Amino acid sequence: MANDSDSTTAPGVDWDSAAASFDDEPDHGLRDPEVRRAWAGRLRDWLPGRPSDVLDLGCGTGSLSLLAAEQGHRVTGVDRSPAMVDLARAKLAGRDAAFLVGDAAAPPVEERFDVVLVRHLLWALPDPGRVLRHWRGLVRPGGRLVLVEGVWGTVSPVGIAADLLTGLLAPLASHVRVERLSGDPLLWGKAVDDERYAVVATM
């Protein structure tokens, strides 16, 4: 990746090649129990309290999908990389979860979901406003988008700022909540000083 980030996607990345080592980053693989606990706690807060249908777009190796499944949710994951999908299927073997190869901007799903969950992908998709409008159509009435994004790096930052994302969501959502994540080193396995946040947008 041509910048000093470590948590993002970027146009031109070969995700099939990256899949085998993707989980080596603390916030990707969630192998450190403290990091895992930190993400599990946030997710519990962002997802509904009752068992729900969660669509994890750009699911990667399925780390957040697994946390959601462990919290009692039914998960459908979509990723454009077949290698990522293979790893996600293995990670959630035996769980109430299904994984599909497809484009997150137009996922190959027929039904609607209680939650569309997306971490570290939206910023890199062409025309995020159009993508958000499509995702709104995938959410059941009263459902929510949970978007984990940021602006990574300091030399040549990439990403989408929270203000820009909330501006795009304002006409689509009935309520938008931003949670700042930069100040919690347990999420990242280290201290970070760039912009990292989650948005929970109720539809």
Ligand SMILES: C[S@@+](CC[C@H](N)C(=O)[O-])C[C@H]1O[C@@H](n2cnc3c(N)ncnc32)[C@H](O)[C@@H]1O
């Ligand atoms: C930075 S990783 C994030 C993975 C996962 N969301 C996580 O947070 O652990 C970005 C993922 O998005 C996938 N991806 C990139 N562009 C995509 C697209 N247009 N549709 C679906 N998946 C895409 C990549 O294959 C990769 O698995």
